[in-house]
Amino acid sequence: MNQTKQAKEHEDGPMHLQKEDKNEVEQNELRFRRTSQAAILAQLPSRQTFFSEAGFTLGRRLSCIERRKSHLHQRASMTPSIAVGMEDDDAEEMVMANRRVSHAVSITDGVKSITDQWERTQSIKAMVASIHTKRKYRDEILQEPVQRTQIWKYQQKKAWQNFKQQTKNVLYQLELWSGAFKEIEGQFGTSVMTYFRFMRWLLFLNFYLMVVMLGLTMVPYVIKINRPWSFLDSPHPNNTGSNFTGDDFFEKALNCTKNYIGFLDNQTNSEDWGSKALDTLQGTGWMEHTVLFYGTYFNKTYSLPLVEGRLTYNMGLSYLLATGAAFLVSFFLLVKNSAKGVKSSVLDEGSGQMTQFCNKVFGGWDFCISNQKAAKEKHKNLTQELRGDLDNQKLLWKIENRTTREKAKLYSIRVVVNTVVLGFLVGSLYLIYYANNKLIDLQREFGDVHPIVQTLIQFMPSVTITLLNIIVPIIFKKLVEFEDYMPAFQMQITLLRTVILRLASLLVLMGSLYGMVVKDHDHFVDDCGNKRWQTINNTSEAPIKCWETYVGQQIYKLIILDFLVPFVLTFIVEYPRRLVYQKFHERFKVVNMMGQQEFDLPKAVLDLVYTQTLCWMGLFFCPFIPMMSLVKCFIFFYVKKGTVLNNCIQPVRPFRTSKSNSLFIAVLFISFIISCGPMTYMIGTISPSQSCGPFRVYSVENFIFFDTIRNLIFTFPSDAQKFFHIFGTMAFFIPAIGLTCFFMYYYCVQAVGYKRRAKLLKEDLIMEGKDKQFLLARVNEAWMYIEG
């Protein structure tokens, strides 16, 4: 290298260097510097392990362990290195050999007790070397004589490790659908996988909810211990000697129930098989008085054969607490899952434009892909994505140079589009509200028409919601193109708008139901806790004799529709579309332009979130809903798997896996909070029906659901009562809120501090790098001086 450089200088002479020759000389110099720099760099202690047999990290790992253990001992050699048996260039051989003598630290350094020995062998797993090498080092460690102190601690650790290993083995076998996951991953990569993983997580969530709800409500209802089967057979409370303060409430409940059951029997007896089938879809008729809905449950009294007297199972309390527990379980699981997302997104500082290229280039290829076709598509997608990102960068450069006039124009367009979107949202919500109210009028008009027509009318609000959920997002997608955002932001904002639409439509539904249940009506008598107990004036509107079951039925209808419509759509739209494409795409250009079905990830996830929201909303009124959600998840997994593997192609712009996961969980969390709110409000303000349900026997006038808990607290000893009363007073809440705010502020400030520290450390790193370059240049000069 040196000679070449000198020869070059002789040839050209420093005076007459042409531009190209100058460049070439510079290139040569650069190359020379780099090679000699590389030679020098290789001698740095932190790089020395590269050429060693042990591989890269042994020195680094050991240095970590050394530092941890030796910060008390202040060892001289802070970066030990292992230089064993190298095969490298002659140039560095000499220097390395010297270093070997002076700095060699063996892997057994610092191993004194048997615990140390064990920990060191565990750390070998993380070594970057072949198994053969690792085994050699492991044996070396084991052969060191050690003190057998603290055997007990070591054995504890060992047993714990074994236990963890065994449970991992067992759990790994139990993992549901792992074979299917591998298949999908091989063909589509990890971004589509997040959808299926999310589905599996929801499945388990519904399973836990089902266990809690059914275990506390249905199981005690059904078990056979000499129980009364219907409320009308319950023994009068006076006989049991319990503490009911007034038995006129009990009498009232009895009368109301008799009326209600008589009404129901009247209806069901006059129905034929066709009507019964329709009833299954709607949840009315024969289904109304089954365990499915809230209405059948009541406070049971059991008489055990061996025990004297009777036991009451306080079904009301357990129903309320079961709902509460179900929500708590959901909340807990949601928070746990979102914590994972938060952790990884905190690391991802400066995301978006700054790091996208690095991430895409180094993490772009999915090593899971095992399918030739999928690999080709992945290549294509990656190229397109990279090109798209490069265009984005050029666009960003352009945006920075946007004139004020262009900006003004763009902002006014955005304002217009946002107004249009808002208009659509309000319009859809009004449509739903209108449909709900029209229902009543339509019922009045078509009261005595064929039952199928009646069913269709009943389904009208649900169908409206479903149709709007399909059509309006498509409009949003078209609209957002006018706003000229970055593509990733476009997707996020469309998702946000669709989520608002869905949740708002559900809220409007609940709102109109609330209006129906709570307002006084001219045509109806208010009795037995129901505002629409009986019809006056011979109207053909149906009375609602048990409003909780009615609300449960509306949600049940929504769920049935939510199950049937995508199911049917998959078979009617997606499979034929693939067949059409396969047969005709060469002949007809239109077919080719429409393209193949792309897997619409945001829409699919929103569907899942929507189902789960319905589940949470209807939990109180229909305890079987988690089971229905569970079944739906299970069936849909296979349906979606089939359609994805057969009909769809990879999405052109794949989602970033981690970000999308945290986005889905965030949307789910918002839906959770939104479904808690109306339900709690409804339960907290409306009086329960006296004709059905476990709360039918009031204990005071103007009884509400939560009074059950109050009654329970009154039965506690007075000290315990005082303790619970404190929770309700201001003296507890205000300090509690204050304390919570204080902790939140503290953590926020801490986070800001950490960010600053990270920034300072990065600047330090940069400075160190510059220092290193400087020093290398000096060493290089010295080297050249010595050699030349």
Add this chain to the structure above:
Amino acid sequence: MKYRLEFCDVISKDNMGGGSSIFTKQELDDYQELTYFTKKEIHHVYKRFKSLAPNPEAVTKATKLSRDELYALPEIKVNPFKDRIVRVFSSSGDDSMTFEDFLDMMSVFCDHAPLAIKIEYAFRIYDFDEDDSLGREDLRKLIDRLTGEMKLGESDMEQLIQAVIEESDLDNDDGLSFAEFEHKMTKNPEFVTSFRIRM
């Protein structure tokens, strides 16, 4: 020796019940200790190793699979970095792998392996000229492999390489050292999910 035997006694509990005829208990325990696999997974990996050999019946632990035989594994076959993977993990440096090499490779790519070890091996795989740094040539080859048949234009390629180096080169040596690579990849949440092969 005395301590070694005692150590092995404690750790060699037969967790899975029925033993295996291919590996001794000692070997299985060894592998479990030195890799990130459970015993069942080790058997699974061995099955796949056997399926790649031209003569599955004659496969022993000492069998070496040549490069072309290794390329038959579906995940490796379609991988644009297959030659680098095989080169990095081949302990004899001649692109052939014994079962232990294969096990090592699968252990690095499995779910349980920590991020640090994946980053190490990724760096080695991406380092085409093996000079312990990802220079411009390395990046160029990397991007070429990624794009497959459709190549990026020259100006696009330059823009991309420049962007990558700007984003991650902290010490201005026109390439990525291991420290810089590690610094970037620990913050990349996609890396850990994409750098894995499921058995």
